[in-house]
Amino acid sequence: LGLLCAVFRTMPGLPYASSWRRVMAVATWRFLTDHQRYDMLVLEMGVGAPGGMTDMLQTFRPGIVIFTGVAPGHLNEFGDEIRVFEEKVKLIRSVRSGTVILNRDDSWCRRLENEPLRAERLWFGRLPEGQAAGSLPAGLYFDRASTSSAGIAAEIHVAGPDAFPGLRATSHRLSCPILGEHHLYSLLPAILVGLLEGLDLERSCERLGTFDLPPSRLSRIPGIDSSTIIDSSWNSSPRAVEAALRTLGEFPARRRVAMLGCMQKLGDASEDAHRGIGRTIPRYADVLITVGPEARHFAEAAREGGMPQEQVHTFEASEEAARFLKGIIRADDVILVKGATAVYLDRAVKILMRDPDQADRLLFKRESSG
Numbered sequence: 001l002g003l004l005c006a007v008f009r010t011m012p013g014l015p016y017a018s019s020w021r022r023v024m025a026v027a028t029w030r031f032l033t034d035h036q037r038y039d040m041l042v043l044e045m046g047v048g049a050p051g052g053m054t055d056m057l058q059t060f061r062p063g064i065v066i067f068t069g070v071a072p073g074h075l076n077e078f079g080d081e082i083r084v085f086e087e088k089v090k091l092i093r094s095v096r097s098g099t100v101i102l103n104r105d106d107s108w109c110r111r112l113e114n115e116p117l118r119a120e121r122l123w124f125g126r127l128p129e130g131q132a133a134g135s136l137p138a139g140l141y142f143d144r145a146s147t148s149s150a151g152i153a154a155e156i157h158v159a160g161p162d163a164f165p166g167l168r169a170t171s172h173r174l175s176c177p178i179l180g181e182h183h184l185y186s187l188l189p190a191i192l193v194g195l196l197e198g199l200d201l202e203r204s205c206e207r208l209g210t211f212d213l214p215p216s217r218l219s220r221i222p223g224i225d226s227s228t229i230i231d232s233s234w235n236s237s238p239r240a241v242e243a244a245l246r247t248l249g250e251f252p253a254r255r256r257v258a259m260l261g262c263m264q265k266l267g268d269a270s271e272d273a274h275r276g277i278g279r280t281i282p283r284y285a286d287v288l289i290t291v292g293p294e295a296r297h298f299a300e301a302a303r304e305g306g307m308p309q310e311q312v313h314t315f316e317a318s319e320e321a322a323r324f325l326k327g328i329i330r331a332d333d334v335i336l337v338k339g340a341t342a343v344y345l346d347r348a349v350k351i352l353m354r355d356p357d358q359a360d361r362l363l364f365k366r367e368s369s370g
Contacts, residue, residue: 278302
């Protein structure tokens, strides 16, 4: 239903029957009266439970598929990452005449390297040191990546240029004002889709020079007392937290603060996942603030990993944590805020913002039942 809502440009609120009735009424009306046609429609075909991809493929058969990999998520429903892969790969195998774009740096995607597929295969990832792009399978690769408070930059190289119509340049410098080197694994497949559709590499890189992410995805927000907030309160998962912590560690700061809420839907792996990340936190942060019961495992493991006891603080509610942090914040502190949506860390961000009147514009908007 989520994909159909996207097609008909409507969105449900909370999962109440009245909300869905309204959504379906609006969708039906638009189907009958709005004859807008799309040249191209970009959709996320995410799965939250076994059988989800099978259901979607009864309605949607895309011509271009991007598979970025498999990460721990929805393990309550799937049990392990193998079952997540088995469900997602149904999408790749469903493409009969089109292109699949695969992450060469992801071990799950590499399982498809020699599998017979009916679709054309393109790859993206990091250019191995000492190798030329021409020695790799057709696709797009990056090297010389750098990060700063201004964003990310990298050299982009095309392998197998004959696969792309009208291609002029085969290398170009990409600079994008978003935080986190890991976002290159989203930008490269987007550029690949453009190349398949006849866009030029240079023009694509130039356009991404003004690209920004939706709110609360590693967004920079001015904080109180001349601090900076890196707001990633939209959601949380193990790989996303690891990437956000690396971004915090690379950000110039007088003091780095990590405010981390629980990660959810990890099933029996939850405690190990929280503790595994917790042991790495002292590498990236000077102060740790956790929110929620499972996030206490972050704190325990961070202390075991060498973070001083007095720099670790645990709370149950986001507002309580924000009020505490508000009392100790200093000029030039950088504060990473990341947690599952259900932890409500966006409320903490609003308390810590220099201009909370801008919250409606700068923070993600929660769905409502009204």
